Amino acid sequence: MTVLEAEKLTKDYGDLVALDALDLTVDAGEAVVLVGHNGSGKTTFLRMAAGLLDPSSGEVTIAGNPAGSLEARADLCYIPDNPVLYDDLDVWEHLEYTARLHGADGWEKRAEELLEQLGLIERIDDLPATFSRGLRQKTSLALAFVRPFKVLLVDEPFVGLDASGQATVLDLLDESARAGVAVVVASHQLEIVSRSSRCVALRDGELIYDGAADAADVLSLVKT
Amino acid sequence: MRRERRAWRVADIDWIDALYKAYLTGIVGIVSIALLSAWAGGDRVATSTAQKVAADGPALLGLLAAVVVTVGLRSGERGGPLAIEAADVRHVLLAPVRREIALGPIAQRQLRHVAFTGGLVGIVAGQLAFRRLPGNDIAWIVAGAAFGASLAVGFAGAAMTVSGRHVRRPLGSLVGVALVAWSIVDVLTDHLTSPLSFFGRLALSPIRFHVVDVVPALALLALAALGYASIGGTSLESSERRAALVGQMRFAVTLQDVRTVLLLRRQLAQELPRSRPWFRVNRGPAVWVRDWRGVARWPKGRIARVVALGAVAGAAARAVWDGTTPLIAVAGLAMFVAALDAVEPLGQDLDHPDRGSSVPIVAGSLHLRHLSTAFAVTLLTGAVGLATAVAIGPDRALTAQVGAVTLVVAAGAAVAGAAGSAITSDPASRGEYAALLPPEALGSITAMRLVWPAAVAIAGFVPVVVARAAYTSTNPTAPSPVQAATSVGIIVLLVVAFVGAWVRFRDDARKWMSDAFAEAKASTGASSS
Numbered sequence: 084m085t086v087l088e089a090e091k092l093t094k095d096y097g098d099l100v101a102l103d104a105l106d107l108t109v110d111a112g113e114a115v116v117l118v119g120h121n122g123s124g125k126t127t128f129l130r131m132a133a134g135l136l137d138p139s140s141g142e143v144t145i146a147g148n149p150a151g152s153l154e155a156r157a158d159l160c161y162i163p164d165n166p167v168l169y170d171d172l173d174v175w176e177h178l179e180y181t182a183r184l185h186g187a188d189g190w191e192k193r194a195e196e197l198l199e200q201l202g203l204i205e206r207i208d209d210l211p212a213t214f215s216r217g218l219r220q221k222t223s224l225a226l227a228f229v230r231p232f233k234v235l236l237v238d239e240p241f242v243g244l245d246a247s248g249q250a251t252v253l254d255l256l257d258e259s260a261r262a263g264v265a266v267v268v269a270s271h272q273l274e275i276v277s278r279s280s281r282c283v284a285l286r287d288g289e290l291i292y293d294g295a296a297d298a299a300d301v302l303s304l305v306k307t
Numbered sequence: 308m309r310r311e312r313r314a315w316r317v318a319d320i321d322w323i324d325a326l327y328k329a330y331l332t333g334i335v336g337i338v339s340i341a342l343l344s345a346w347a348g349g350d351r352v353a354t355s356t357a358q359k360v361a362a363d364g365p366a367l368l369g370l371l372a373a374v375v376v377t378v379g380l381r382s383g384e385r386g387g388p389l390a391i392e393a394a395d396v397r398h399v400l401l402a403p404v405r406r407e408i409a410l411g412p413i414a415q416r417q418l419r420h421v422a423f424t425g426g427l428v429g430i431v432a433g434q435l436a437f438r439r440l441p442g443n444d445i446a447w448i449v450a451g452a453a454f455g456a457s458l459a460v461g462f463a464g465a466a467m468t469v470s471g472r473h474v475r476r477p478l479g480s481l482v483g484v485a486l487v488a489w490s491i492v493d494v495l496t497d498h499l500t501s502p503l504s505f506f507g508r509l510a511l512s513p514i515r516f517h518v519v520d521v522v523p524a525l526a527l528l529a530l531a532a533l534g535y536a537s538i539g540g541t542s543l544e545s546s547e548r549r550a551a552l553v554g555q556m557r558f559a560v561t562l563q564d565v566r567t568v569l570l571l572r573r574q575l576a577q578e579l580p581r582s583r584p585w586f587r588v589n590r591g592p593a594v595w596v597r598d599w600r601g602v603a604r605w606p607k608g609r610i611a612r613v614v615a616l617g618a619v620a621g622a623a624a625r626a627v628w629d630g631t632t633p634l635i636a637v638a639g640l641a642m643f644v645a646a647l648d649a650v651e652p653l654g655q656d657l658d659h660p661d662r663g664s665s666v667p668i669v670a671g672s673l674h675l676r677h678l679s680t681a682f683a684v685t686l687l688t689g690a691v692g693l694a695t696a697v698a699i700g701p702d703r704a705l706t707a708q709v710g711a712v713t714l715v716v717a718a719g720a721a722v723a724g725a726a727g728s729a730i731t732s733d734p735a736s737r738g739e740y741a742a743l744l745p746p747e748a749l750g751s752i753t754a755m756r757l758v759w760p761a762a763v764a765i766a767g768f769v770p771v772v773v774a775r776a777a778y779t780s781t782n783p784t785a786p787s788p789v790q791a792a793t794s795v796g797i798i799v800l801l802v803v804a805f806v807g808a809w810v811r812f813r814d815d816a817r818k819w820m821s822d823a824f825a826e827a828k829a830s831t832g833a834s835s836s
Binding site: 157163 | 579580582583593594596597600601604651652655659660661662664665666667668669
């Protein structure tokens with residue numbers, strides 16, 4: 084079942100075309116890695132799918148609903164490369180607020196598991212505002228996974244993470260795909276490519292490869 | 308070299324522009340003084356009132372001076388008041404040049420600037436005072452200027468001394484608290500013992516002059532000299548931090564971005580949320596719980612500031628009731644600034660639209676929900692003001708009744724104004740249709756965007772003015788003060804409700820306008836082709 088569908092999705096800034104008429108579908112349970120050089124359009128695509136950017140033309144839907152609609156927001160989880168957190172809430176309060184806004188049931192157990200996995204259980208009462216970049220990224224990951232979703236979009240998940248954090252991220256992504264979530268990860272990390280079933284490559288906003296991840300020559304795909 | 312660089316910069320200034328700015332400043336200053344004077348009214352107060360001002364005024368003005376000096380001491384603890392360019396910190400202060408030489412011109416400029424500003428405020432206050440109080444007009448203006456300028460210089464001097472001499476935190480603050488407490492004792496006991504109370508008497512010297520009152524003013528000037536002599540010890544760490552933040556703050560001011568100015572000021576003051584909350588909140592709707600948790604982490608400094616603002620609002624409202632109508636602006640602005648802290652959770656959602664747009668709730672609805680806690684917090688702030696107004700007396704029962712009505716209206720208006728300010732500071736809130744408007748209209752819109760939130764907050768105190776008019780009315784059919792306050796309060800609350808509707812539906816309205824413009828553009832294109 085298709086849960087993410089982009090149809091002639093285009094984003095331009097005057098003469099500069101960030102994404103050019105992209106057609107893409109992702110099914111439930113599929114693990115897709117999105118590769119491309121800097122400025123190739125990966126983040127633009129993810130942000131349009133998350134409803135944070137308006138397409139210049141074309142459309143993108145999440146589980147049949149237009150990106151950015153209330154229904155799409157309920158089904159989608161977007162993890163940006165730059166963690167965005169509140170200054171005045173501790174880790175647990177962040178989790179509670181997010182889970183309750185999404186109407187998640189039984190979030191407490193899931194939250195504890197995630198904090199344990201991410202090594203944040205000892206920092207549960209601390210303010211993420213005082214954390215290092217890596218710990219903030221881990222908090223952001225815990226917030227993302229504390230509630231249910233059908234589509235997971237992740238932009239450069241390894242930024243600022245230590246080795247154990249990276250391993251946890253990979254486990255969480257695998258776990259999500261196994262649970263039937265469509266996972267789309269923008270990354271240059273070969274480890275993620277090797278764990279994905281499908282690779283999509285962009286160059287200057289255009290789709291240049293869409294096929295099996297193990298058959299992709301990633302290094303040549305990310306060349307400018 | 309610095310002089311040379313400055314000369315280059317000055318050479319870059321278009322003198323026509325500079326003269327135009329000076330001309331505008333002059334016009335605005337003159338118009339402001341004229342308006343304030345007219346608003347204050349020209350009736351001389353009764354002899355008994357003048358005696359009361361002469362008796363109570365010095366201690367109150369001394370308290371004001373103590374607060375200003377305390378703010379200076381706290382600023383010094385954070386490395387203030389000098390704002391040095393980041394490049395100067397790296398290249399000049401790290402160079403083998405004596406720091407007092409490097410920082411001297413900056414400190415002189417700062418002292419000149421604060422003295423001028425303080426003196427100007429004092430002149431305006433003197434101009435207002437001589438219309439209602441006994442005494443010579445020139446004497447009032449000179450006394451106001453002397454009080455304002457020496458207090459401002461004392462403020463900068465206190466900051467420079469603490470910063471340059473590395474006075475350990477919280478010693479500077481403790482000295483400030485002691486000065487404030489001393490002044491409060493003077494206010495409560497009606498006896499002048501604090502040197503700053505004598506300094507306060509200097510401002511009222513046109514009523515009765517005492518030579519001894521000049522001494523505290525000279526002490527403040529000596530403090531400025533001591534501060535100036537100490538600037539070589541200014542910490543590089545705090546200078547570098549201030550350099551980055553002050554630069555950003557100035558840029559935010561040029562964009563009229565009140566929200567960013569507030570955030571940067573907090574960073575400058577190193578005002579971080581408490582790691583351990585004052586109290587726990589576990590029950591209630593998600594947004595309500597989230598917002599109270601934010602309030603529960605307010606640092607002591609923020610709580611003290613909000614309580615002080617509540618007290619200032621109450622004292623100013625009391626003065627409005629007693630006939631000094633212009634102080635309605637002080638009351639409204641104090642509540643407005645306090646409410647800016649109360650709408651912080653809304654501000655954070657506006658700062659990070661990514662977070663808000665990831666939850667399955669309409670953004671306007673989420674923003675509106677934030678205002679319930681903000682209203683409750685601002686009510687508490689207003690309660691401090693009400694208690695202050697009642698404590699000042701007389702007519703405590705009537706003050707409490709009118710104050711209770713005003714409290715609800717003023718809190719609602721302050722939150723509406725603060726929410727409006729936070730939202731209009733957000734660049735995303737500025738519709739694309741603005742690009743289609745002529746530049747002349749854009750100027751007015753920019754001014755309106757800056758002014759309306761404060762105006763709404765000030766309107767929250769209109770019930771006091773109307774109640775006073777009813778109280779002093781000789782018309783037998785005039786409503787009671789409480790009835791009059793309630794009637795006008797309902798009208799103000801309707802404005803507040805309108806702002807609430809705008810918070811909730813502004814995205815829909817903007818989308819509708821955007822679609823209408825796109826449609827109009829398309830039809831214009833079709834007809835021209």
